[in-house]
Amino acid sequence: MRQSHLFTKTQKTAPKDEVAKNAQLLIRAGFVHKEMAGVYAYLPLGIRVLERIKAIVREEMDALGCQELIMTSLQRKELWERTDRWDDEKVDVWFKSGLKAGGEVGLAWSHEEPIGDMMRAYLSSYKDLPKTVYQFQTKLRNELRAKSGIMRGREFVMKDAYSFAAGEEDHSRIYDAMKVAYMNVFTRLGLGDDTFITFASGGAFTQFSHEFQTICDAGEDVCYVSRKKKIAVNQEVLNDEALSALGVSRDELEEVKTAEVGNIFNFGRQKAEDIGLMYKDETGASIPVWMGSYGIGITRLMGVLAEKFGTEASMIWPKSVTPFDVHLVSLAGGNSDLAAEADRVYELLMENGFSVLYDDRDLRAGEKFADADLIGIPQRIVVSEKTVAAGSVEYVDRGNGGAQLVPESQLIERIARP
Amino acid sequence: MRQSHLFTKTQKTAPKDEVAKNAQLLIRAGFVHKEMAGVYAYLPLGIRVLERIKAIVREEMDALGCQELIMTSLQRKELWERTDRWDDEKVDVWFKSGLKAGGEVGLAWSHEEPIGDMMRAYLSSYKDLPKTVYQFQTKLRNELRAKSGIMRGREFVMKDAYSFAAGEEDHSRIYDAMKVAYMNVFTRLGLGDDTFITFASGGAFTQFSHEFQTICDAGEDVCYVSRKKKIAVNQEVLNDEALSALGVSRDELEEVKTAEVGNIFNFGRQKAEDIGLMYKDETGASIPVWMGSYGIGITRLMGVLAEKFGTEASMIWPKSVTPFDVHLVSLAGGNSDLAAEADRVYELLMENGFSVLYDDRDLRAGEKFADADLIGIPQRIVVSEKTVAAGSVEYVDRGNGGAQLVPESQLIERIARP
Numbered sequence: 001m002r003q004s005h006l007f008t009k010t011q012k013t014a015p016k017d018e019v020a021k022n023a024q025l026l027i028r029a030g031f032v033h034k035e036m037a038g039v040y041a042y043l044p045l046g047i048r049v050l051e052r053i054k055a056i057v058r059e060e061m062d063a064l065g066c067q068e069l070i071m072t073s074l075q076r077k078e079l080w081e082r083t084d085r086w087d088d089e090k091v092d093v094w095f096k097s098g099l100k101a102g103g104e105v106g107l108a109w110s111h112e113e114p115i116g117d118m119m120r121a122y123l124s125s126y127k128d129l130p131k132t133v134y135q136f137q138t139k140l141r142n143e144l145r146a147k148s149g150i151m152r153g154r155e156f157v158m159k160d161a162y163s164f165a166a167g168e169e170d171h172s173r174i175y176d177a178m179k180v181a182y183m184n185v186f187t188r189l190g191l192g193d194d195t196f197i198t199f200a201s202g203g204a205f206t207q208f209s210h211e212f213q214t215i216c217d218a219g220e221d222v223c224y225v226s227r228k229k230k231i232a233v234n235q236e237v238l239n240d241e242a243l244s245a246l247g248v249s250r251d252e253l254e255e256v257k258t259a260e261v262g263n264i265f266n267f268g269r270q271k272a273e274d275i276g277l278m279y280k281d282e283t284g285a286s287i288p289v290w291m292g293s294y295g296i297g298i299t300r301l302m303g304v305l306a307e308k309f310g311t312e313a314s315m316i317w318p319k320s321v322t323p324f325d326v327h328l329v330s331l332a333g334g335n336s337d338l339a340a341e342a343d344r345v346y347e348l349l350m351e352n353g354f355s356v357l358y359d360d361r362d363l364r365a366g367e368k369f370a371d372a373d374l375i376g377i378p379q380r381i382v383v384s385e386k387t388v389a390a391g392s393v394e395y396v397d398r399g400n401g402g403a404q405l406v407p408e409s410q411l412i413e414r415i416a417r418p
Numbered sequence: 419m420r421q422s423h424l425f426t427k428t429q430k431t432a433p434k435d436e437v438a439k440n441a442q443l444l445i446r447a448g449f450v451h452k453e454m455a456g457v458y459a460y461l462p463l464g465i466r467v468l469e470r471i472k473a474i475v476r477e478e479m480d481a482l483g484c485q486e487l488i489m490t491s492l493q494r495k496e497l498w499e500r501t502d503r504w505d506d507e508k509v510d511v512w513f514k515s516g517l518k519a520g521g522e523v524g525l526a527w528s529h530e531e532p533i534g535d536m537m538r539a540y541l542s543s544y545k546d547l548p549k550t551v552y553q554f555q556t557k558l559r560n561e562l563r564a565k566s567g568i569m570r571g572r573e574f575v576m577k578d579a580y581s582f583a584a585g586e587e588d589h590s591r592i593y594d595a596m597k598v599a600y601m602n603v604f605t606r607l608g609l610g611d612d613t614f615i616t617f618a619s620g621g622a623f624t625q626f627s628h629e630f631q632t633i634c635d636a637g638e639d640v641c642y643v644s645r646k647k648k649i650a651v652n653q654e655v656l657n658d659e660a661l662s663a664l665g666v667s668r669d670e671l672e673e674v675k676t677a678e679v680g681n682i683f684n685f686g687r688q689k690a691e692d693i694g695l696m697y698k699d700e701t702g703a704s705i706p707v708w709m710g711s712y713g714i715g716i717t718r719l720m721g722v723l724a725e726k727f728g729t730e731a732s733m734i735w736p737k738s739v740t741p742f743d744v745h746l747v748s749l750a751g752g753n754s755d756l757a758a759e760a761d762r763v764y765e766l767l768m769e770n771g772f773s774v775l776y777d778d779r780d781l782r783a784g785e786k787f788a789d790a791d792l793i794g795i796p797q798r799i800v801v802s803e804k805t806v807a808a809g810s811v812e813y814v815d816r817g818n819g820g821a822q823l824v825p826e827s828q829l830i831e832r833i834a835r836p
Contacts, residue, residue: 007485007540007549033536035490037519041536044485044551067425067462072453073491073556074573097513097525100560101455107515107525118451118459122425131425133462138491138556142518155492 001324003359008043010371021218022306023149025315029374038146038154045375048323049302050157054136056188056320057159057296060181066132066161071114073138075106079113083274093141107140112293115162116275123164123289125280130170134161136298151218151259151303161294166279171290175266178294182212182262189301190318191308195261196225196232199242208237212262218307219259226252259304267291315376316398319418324357326415327377331365331384342383345393345408352412379415419742421777426461428789439636440724441567443733447792456564456572463793464720466741468575471716472554474606474738475577478599484550484579489532491556493524497531501692511559525558530711533580534693541582541707544699548588552579554716569636569677569721579712584697589708593684596712600630600680607719608736609726613679614643614650617660626655630680636725637677644670677722678715685709733794734816737836742775744833745795749783749802760801763811763826770830797833
């Protein structure tokens with residue numbers, strides 16, 4: 001894409017009321033637009049990152065045989081009353097509204113109840129199990145405060161998966177496979193080393209759950225981690241029982257701030273019993289389905305990437321989710337021969353399957369490089385009078401230091417593919 | 419995908435309260451799930467159709483240089499007050515809710531105001547124009563009645579595009595290109611012959627707008643069309659002035675029921691003036707941007723396809739948007755040699771790039787064919803004792819009549835690609 005065509009521009013400053021680094025950086029670079037506190041639109045550069053994050057998650061979910069669907073934002077009051085989660089005293093993040101036709105509706109902050117209820121139409125026998133489904137869906141949560149940019153929004157995109165099994169053995173197989181798939185996702189996003197499967201509180205149905213916590217100064221959680229043993233415990237469950245279950249001592253653990261990028265949850269049979277999702281076993285007996293749920297914060301992950309790989313005025317996206325593979329910067333100035341050469345490199349890159357942001361704008365080199373640093377595409381190619389004189393282009397892998405002159409004939413093989 | 423793995427099953431009957439044919443058919447076939455009146459979830463088969471419709475629309479938008487983004491569901495009251503469209507007396511489809519942090523928010527039924535307002539950060543000079551952006555976004559509309567299935571929902575997916583131009587000439591060029599792109603979309607969906615660019619009322623800013631109306635018995639509009647001249651007028655503006663502008667007489671026009679599948683709208687400079695979206699021209703004067711908006715009902719289109727290409731218990735999807743290219747039906751029964759042969763055909767089809775729903779279930783032939791008719795994949799391949807004995811498979815193009823025995827060596831070239 002030609003940068004002269006891109007409608008967004010970088011901004012010198014972020015909105016004064018924005019305190020989170022991730023949002024300041026992403027607003028300045030033109031990835032997101034702040035509609036109100038905790039509510040962000042995703043602009044062309046931002047939606048490209050989101051879609052690449054989603055594509056990685058989708059690949060990992062599909063590889064497990066999970067089936068994609070999409071539930072609804074509007075929610076039935078009576079469904080959530082059945083599990084006693086309609087009352088604002090029980091769930092304090094509901095947005096609710098009135099129906100013109102009469103009655104109240106909720107806006108989905110979660111989809112556990114509606115997915116479980118829907119499954120009553122499809123799961124009736126042990127022969128129908130196990131099944132796992134997932135969606136990418138916008139959640140709306142009426143948070144009192146929203147100061148963490150896109151890391152904790154009132155409106156955000158989540159991948160949530162739900163598993164349905166006949167018993168604990170089948171459930172555990174899915175649960176363990178999800179753990180692996182989740183770590184694959186975080187590793188592919190460049191967060192593998194800093195992301196820990198974390199012992200956390202289990203809520204109503206189980207003693208413990210597993211969170212995926214990424215070390216991040218802007219995170220809202222505190223965990224105790226052993227980088228060596230790749231073990232972590234959420235502060236909320238740091239006690240002798242947890243330490244003993246993990247086989248570590250308190251001394252081995254380091255206190256860090258973390259962001260919860262994913263969680264997986266074992267409901268046992270309780271959730272399905274509350275919802276009324278039953279199956280018939282081999283003897284014809286009616287038994288509640290064994291359920292699990294599995295969440296990844298898609299927009300939150302984008303925020304965590306900005307926090308970890310960005311500074312105030314500079315960003316380097318992981319190659320797996322960069323909005324474009326290559327940033328081609330033309331320093332042609334008014335020289336039409338140079339501009340034609342840059343055009344030719346642009347065509348060459350696209351013919352070879354790379355996505356390219358092509359800075360063809362008539363601006364000074366300093367402005368172009370400042371914009372490129374802010375936008376954060378990890379691989380940069382510069383066409384200038386100097387490079388053309390040398391029969392080369394300048395190639396920079398921004399994560400790996402300096403600029404190199406590369407003959408055009410060797411350029412394509414030099415560029416890393418995502 | 420193996421059908422034994424698909425979690426949805428066909429249903430003998432649709433919910434009793436469902437009166438629309440499109441929803442009855444799509445619920446029975448397992449494409450959608452009714453959450454409440456006018457609110458539907460999209461299941462694995464349904465989301466595949468939706469994504470293929472979106473892919474076609476995206477291709478046509480991108481070809482025009484439109485830039486994709488995604489706005490937010492939560493909306494600021496003060497923004498809509500600025501254009502006097504917050505009041506329920508003025509806009510009667512708002513869902514509104516309270517913010518825990520204080521104040522009211524709206525749920526987006528349209529995005530004209532927020533997109534225009536956001537653009538104030540990016541469009542300041544004539545040099546920034548023209549630009550066109552689009553999104554696929556869920557709209558929420560608090561409709562009093564919702565009896566048309568997915569053709570008119572309280573929650574539905576729309577593609578909405580917005581153009582920003584310095585003046586009428588640039589605007590008209592975009593507007594005319596959109597007309598062509600829209601007809602391309604409807605033609606690619608198999609609706610070209612029955613879809614008309616229709617003269618309709620223009621609302622506050624212009625005398626006329628253009629709707630895209632598809633002849634459809636379940637539609638809510640009435641239009642007067644000349645199939646020969648490919649001309650249509652919405653009943654609401656059928657008068658001498660419109661007839662004269664179109665150069666047709668009343669006698670040439672036939673009254674038909676139609677569904678509005680798209681509309682394009684010229685705002686002139688009024689909308690930007692209301693929002694405060696101004697640009698500086700060559701002389702430095704501040705002038706409101708010339709805006710247009712362009713909508714396509716994505717989920718509605720899926721409903722229209724079901725209405726036009728479906729009967730009560732049978733459907734034939736256009737090849738461009740079918741959930742799978744091919745439905746492979748194995749009649750192996752308990753015969754493991756036949757099952758292995760069907761498995762081999764399944765692999766062959768996938769290796770050649772076709773998406774395949776493979777009915778590997780242990781059911782009677784009659785049940786399998788009834789399900790396949792309902793699901794509606796247009797090309798069917800049957801592997802049975804009879805076909806294997808003939809060294810062939812049975813190939814059916816359901817839109818073009820009978821079954822043919824095709825030698826396996828000729829199968830791949832026989833199958834139509836989308």
